[in-house]
Amino acid sequence: MERLNHKALRLGVPLSVHLDVTYRCNERCEHCYLEHDDLGEMTAPEIRSLLGQLEQSGVFFLTISGGEPLVRRDCFEILEFARSLGFNVKLKTNAILIKEQEARKLRSLGIEQVQISVYSDRSEVHDAITKVPGSLLRTVAAIRFLRGQGLKVVVANVLMKSNFQDSTGVRALAAELGAQFTLDPTITPMLDGGRSPLRFRIAAKEVKSIFRDPNLVGDVEAFCAPPPPVDDEMQEGFPCSAGHTACYISPYGDVYPCVQFPLPCGSVRKETFLNIWRNSSQLREVRSIRGKDLPTCSSCAHLGTCTRCPGLAFMEGNMRGPSSADCEKSFLRTGIFTAGMLARGANSHSVDAHSLVQIEGSQPQAIVAV
C-alpha cells in the first residue's frame, strides 16, 4: 500500500476520493457536523458522469457516504455503477435501512467494506444520540445481515461525553458480531465553521486515559515517548494526503481537499474534476506546504510526530498555523508543550480541557483496536 501511495503521489493521481451523495439523513445525531437539508444534490446522471471522470483520473479507493447515503433511492444504482468502473468501494452508513435483501445486494456488488457508527451497546444511550428510537436494534440487525453475507463490517465508535463509558461494551458487541472495531474521539466543527458540536467532545483526562490504554494504543511507552529530533525529512514533509492523493466531493459537486478541510477548490458542475484536481489554485497551495513552511510548527519539537490537521488549522483561521486540537493531543501524549501552545502563552495550568479535541484518523494505528 505504501508503494501504491508513493506512486500516486509521484504521478499526481487522486488515489482516494470521499464522495458524499447526500447530506440528508434519517438520524439526527447530536454531534453531526452537517446540515441535512437538500440544497440541490447531484442527480444520478451527474454522479455517473463524475464517477466516469474519477475513473479516468485514476481514482481507486472510493468512499460513498453522506448524510445517510441509502436515503437516496438511487444509491444502489450509484454503487453498482461505481463497481462496474472498478472502484474499491467503501460504504459509510448508519445501516438502519439495510435488511437481508440490501445486504445480499451489497455482497453481490463486491463492496469492500461497510463502516457503521455505533455509539453504545445500550439502546438508551445510542438512541439518545441518534434521536431515533429503536435505531440501535436496527443497526445491530443490519450488521448481522451484512456479516451473514460475509461482508467486512467496521463498527466506528465515536466517543463523546455521553457515551465515553460504553466503548468497552461496543467493542464486545463488535466482536460478538464478527465486525472490526475502531474508536474515534473526533468531533469536528460544523462544515460552515459552527462550533456547536464541540460541546460534546470528551475532556482532557479522558483523552489522556485513551493514550495510556494499551488495548487502544499498543505500546504505551512508545506511543507516549518524547518526539525524536526534527530532521530535514520532517521539514520537507507534508502533513497528510489531503489534496495530494485524496480529496472530498460534496453532494453539490464541490471539491475540497478533505471532508474535514472546508476550502472550496472548484465545482464539478462548472468544470471537469481533472481540471480542478490539476489546476485549482487552492489545491496547489495546499500541496505546496511543507513542514518548513509552517511559521509556528516548523520550530516545534513535535513536528515529526504531530498529527497536525491542516483542515482544522484552516478552520481556526490559517491552514499554515497550528491546529490547537493537535497541539493539545501532542501535549497530552508526551507531556511536552508544543510551539503552538507556547506561542499562545499556555502553561501547565491553562490547558483548556474544553478545547481538547480530536484524535482523528491520521493516527489509525494508534487508536484502532481490531
Added chain:
Amino acid sequence: MNEKYIARSQKVAWRLLDGEMIVMSAFNSTLFNLNTVATRIWQAADGHTPLSKIVRGLICEEFDVDPEVAYRDAEVFVNELASHGILTLSEQPVPSSGDKPWA
C-alpha cells in the same frame, strides 16, 4: 493439454496506474500490483479466450519471449491469482461481465 480459460472475478477492484494494474480483492482486501506482462494477461482474461492464445497472440508478440517459457510463467501467474479469488480458472469458456478493466 487441456485448454485453460480465465475470467476476472466480479468481486475485485482494479485500476490501471502508469501501465501497471492494481487489483484488490473484496474478500480479504489483498492488494496485487501486476507487472506489465501480468497486466496484459489480466486485461485479456475475458473468459472465452484460451490462455494459450493469450500467451501466443499477446504476450509472445508484445514481449518477444519464448512461448513455452511464457506459457509456464502465465500458468503460475493465473494459478496464483485464482487461489486468491482474483481470477476464475476453468477448462471451459466462462461467462464474463464484458467489462474493460483497462479503460
